[in-house]
Amino acid sequence: MTAVGTRVRQLRTQQKLSMEVLARRAETSVATISRLERANAYPKVETLIRIATELDTSVSALLEGEGS
Numbered sequence: 001m002t003a004v005g006t007r008v009r010q011l012r013t014q015q016k017l018s019m020e021v022l023a024r025r026a027e028t029s030v031a032t033i034s035r036l037e038r039a040n041a042y043p044k045v046e047t048l049i050r051i052a053t054e055l056d057t058s059v060s061a062l063l064e065g066e067g068s
Contacts, residue, residue, distance in 0.1 A: 002039040007062050009037045011055040026050040 012022050012033075019033045026033075028047050035041040036051075043051070045059075052059045 003065050004042070004062050005037040005039045007057075007065055008033070008051060008055065011057060012037075015055065017054075022051065022054060025054040 012019070017025075019030045019037075023030045023033050026047065027050055028043065032041070032043050032047065033051070036043055042048075048059055048062065052062050055062075
């Protein structure tokens with residue numbers, strides 16, 4: 001798992017969000033969230049921004065691990 005995937009999973013589970021809920025809120029698919037967390041693919045920048053917003057963090061924090 002990459003640092004981005006690790007951070008997404010960490011924040012998602014801390015907030016008690018399922019992949020389904022995060023995907024719906026970020027207007028993406030469960031498969032996209034799953035692939036990101038497993039480092040099998042990276043989403044488009046727009047999708048990463050929506051994921052970060054829904055996790056109440058910044059894209060920078062996801063990419064660089066700030067605040068971890």
